[in-house]
Amino acid sequence: MEGMSDLERLVALEDIKLLKARRDRAVDTKDWDLYLSLHAPDHVSDNDGFDRWESAEVMIANVRKSLGPDKISVHHSHSPEITFESPTKAKGIWGMEDNIHWEEDGTRLWLQGYGFYHETYEKRDGTWLFTSRRLRRTYVRTSVEPDAIGD
Amino acid sequence: MEGMSDLERLVALEDIKLLKARRDRAVDTKDWDLYLSLHAPDHVSDNDGFDRWESAEVMIANVRKSLGPDKISVHHSHSPEITFESPTKAKGIWGMEDNIHWEEDGTRLWLQGYGFYHETYEKRDGTWLFTSRRLRRTYVRTSVEPDAIGD
Amino acid sequence: MEGMSDLERLVALEDIKLLKARRDRAVDTKDWDLYLSLHAPDHVSDNDGFDRWESAEVMIANVRKSLGPDKISVHHSHSPEITFESPTKAKGIWGMEDNIHWEEDGTRLWLQGYGFYHETYEKRDGTWLFTSRRLRRTYVRTSVEPDAIGD
Numbered sequence: 371m372e373g374m375s376d377l378e379r380l381v382a383l384e385d386i387k388l389l390k391a392r393r394d395r396a397v398d399t400k401d402w403d404l405y406l407s408l409h410a411p412d413h414v415s416d417n418d419g420f421d422r423w424e425s426a427e428v429m430i431a432n433v434r435k436s437l438g439p440d441k442i443s444v445h446h447s448h449s450p451e452i453t454f455e456s457p458t459k460a461k462g463i464w465g466m467e468d469n470i471h472w473e474e475d476g477t478r479l480w481l482q483g484y485g486f487y488h489e490t491y492e493k494r495d496g497t498w499l500f501t502s503r504r505l506r507r508t509y510v511r512t513s514v515e516p517d518a519i520g521d
Numbered sequence: 522m523e524g525m526s527d528l529e530r531l532v533a534l535e536d537i538k539l540l541k542a543r544r545d546r547a548v549d550t551k552d553w554d555l556y557l558s559l560h561a562p563d564h565v566s567d568n569d570g571f572d573r574w575e576s577a578e579v580m581i582a583n584v585r586k587s588l589g590p591d592k593i594s595v596h597h598s599h600s601p602e603i604t605f606e607s608p609t610k611a612k613g614i615w616g617m618e619d620n621i622h623w624e625e626d627g628t629r630l631w632l633q634g635y636g637f638y639h640e641t642y643e644k645r646d647g648t649w650l651f652t653s654r655r656l657r658r659t660y661v662r663t664s665v666e667p668d669a670i671g672d
Numbered sequence: 673m674e675g676m677s678d679l680e681r682l683v684a685l686e687d688i689k690l691l692k693a694r695r696d697r698a699v700d701t702k703d704w705d706l707y708l709s710l711h712a713p714d715h716v717s718d719n720d721g722f723d724r725w726e727s728a729e730v731m732i733a734n735v736r737k738s739l740g741p742d743k744i745s746v747h748h749s750h751s752p753e754i755t756f757e758s759p760t761k762a763k764g765i766w767g768m769e770d771n772i773h774w775e776e777d778g779t780r781l782w783l784q785g786y787g788f789y790h791e792t793y794e795k796r797d798g799t800w801l802f803t804s805r806r807l808r809r810t811y812v813r814t815s816v817e818p819d820a821i822g823d
Contacts, residue, residue: 376532381678383535384685391751394767395788398810442811444786446750446767448597449542465545465597469786471811484595484620486546508549509593509622527683534686599748600693616696616748635746635771637697659700660744660773 374457385498386452386460386491393500394445397433406430409500410492416504418485441472447487458493466505483510525608536649537603537611537642544651545596548584557581560651561643567655569636592623598638609644617656634661676759687800688754688762688793695802696747699735708732711802712794718806720787743774749789760795768807785812 374382389408396405409426416422423429437443448465455461463486470481485507492501525533540559547556560577567573574580588594599616606612614637621632636658643652676684691710698707711728718724725731739745750767757763765788772783787809794803 376528377678377682380528380531380535380682384682387751388753391753391765391767394751395753395765398767399788442786444767444769444811446597446748446769448599448750449538449545451539451542451546463542463546465542465549465595467595467597469811471813484593486550509595511622527679531679531682531686597748599750600689600696602690602693602697614693614697616693616700616746618746618748635744637701660746660771 374454378457379454382454382457382460382493382498383452386462387450389491389498389500390447390450390462390464394447397437397445398443400434400437400439402430402434405433410494413500414502416502418505418507437470438472441470443471444469460491460498462489462491463487464489479513481510481512484508485510525605529608530605533605533608533611533644533649534603536644537613538601540642540649540651541598541601541613541615545598548588548596549594551585551588551590553581553585556584561645564651565653567653569656569658588621589623592621594622595620611642611649613640613642614638615640630664632661632663635659636661676756680759681756684756684759684762684795684800685754688764689752691793691800691802692749692752692764692766696749699739699747700745702736702739702741704732704736707735712796715802716804718804720807720809739772740774743772745773746771762793762800764791764793765789766791781815783812783814786810787812 392404393408395401396408406426409429411426412424413426413429414422414424415429421432423432445466445468448467450462450464452460452462466483466485466487468481468483472479485505488504488506489500490502491498493499543555544559546552547559557577560580562577563575564577564580565573565575566580572583574583596617596619599618601613601615603611603613617634617636617638619632619634623630636656639655639657640651641653642649644650694706695710697703698710708728711731713728714726715728715731716724716726717731723734725734747768747770750769752764752766754762754764768785768787768789770783770785774781787807790806790808791802792804793800795801
């Protein structure tokens with residue numbers, strides 16, 4: 371990237387990987403203050419074409435609601451491909467897996483999904499933030515599918 | 522590594538991690554042109570001692586055939602150990618998990634495996650490429666095993 | 673971190689990631705000599721509040737015993753958050769998943785868990801070592817739970 375030395379690019383890469391790590395931990399420990407602090411206020415989410423949330427506040431309200439206090443979630447992100455458009459703008463693709471576990475009326479329920487996150491990041495006031503996230507799933511399966519028996 | 526500065530080594534490490542990320546995404550999105558572009562023409566594959574493919578073309582023909590148009594695959598690679606033999610030659614070990622899902626006659630089938638990739642890389646004409654991949658599985662289970670019931 | 677240049681920090685980060693990668697591979701390939709070499713002799717482990725082991729020797733004796741020669745284990749670590757307290761002291765949080773598979777009397781048994789590792793590292797005599805590991809699980813399920821049928 372013109373305008374960034376190799377060292378500047380490597381530092382920014384680690385910053386963005388750390389941002390992602392904190393996001394995955396924030397959602398899975400339900401640390402919503404941390405979660406909010408990692409996203410630009412005007413963050414746009416596209417959740418596999420089903421949901422579109424045009425601010426960080428709206429996204430977090432929906433994520434909190436869908437997970438509730440009792441669902442246990444696991445988000446693991448893999449093998450980033452990060453490219454810089456400028457020293458303060460970047461794009462990233464990550465492999466992902468999520469597993470969600472909960473109970474209803476004593477029955478154990480779950481969701482397991484795979485796919486790719488397509489994200490953008492901006493460095494604002496010296497800090498990298500998420501500015502958009504688009505999830506495209508390749509596979510999802512839940513305990514309520516007709517063919518899901520026993521597990 | 523003699524002959525590489527710390528900065529040169531870190532840049533090469535990120536290049537190889539990016540190569541790996543693009544490979545995992547290429548196979549799971551069935552982007553075979555991208556997949557081919559990441560491998561040296563003389564790439565050698567050893568698939569857990571069962572298959573040995575002595576060119577990138579032969580490997581990709583076999584991978585395409587085994588996945589077909591309808592199987593959904595997920596390849597996640599973990600925790601690389603990358604060492605440099607020279608500024609243009611490196612070796613890597615990665616933890617791996619793959620999950621493959623498909624249907625036959627309306628029955629949902631799957632394979633889940635774990636193990637380690639042992640790989641080599643070369644920088645040719647300024648670009649890092651895979652030159653060999655050896656998969657050694659520690660565990661594999663499929664839906665067609667006699668003891669696999671329900672799932 | 674005061675006292676470390678960006679380049680020194682990036683080199684130390686890669687050293688710690690490599691340390692972690694070698695640990696995950698050592699346990700899953702039962703390479704106990706390698707496993708021991710990665711930990712400070714005075715390493716302290718806290719295994720989700722159930723076990724506390726106050727030396728590397730004691731920890732490894734217990735890990736070897738719990739895995740035995742026949743259990744197949746998979747430890748995958750994700751998305752590190754590493755911070756430096758000094759050029760020779762660091763802390764890290766990693767997402768984790770482990771899967772353990774074994775048989776008893778011809779019955780296939782397993783454990784699957786998720787959570788976070790909270791670790792500390794020290795550079796002693798030029799080499800980064802683990803000095804402590806605290807596992808906090810968010811979810812664990814085993815084949816011997818009453819509700820686990822079929823799988």
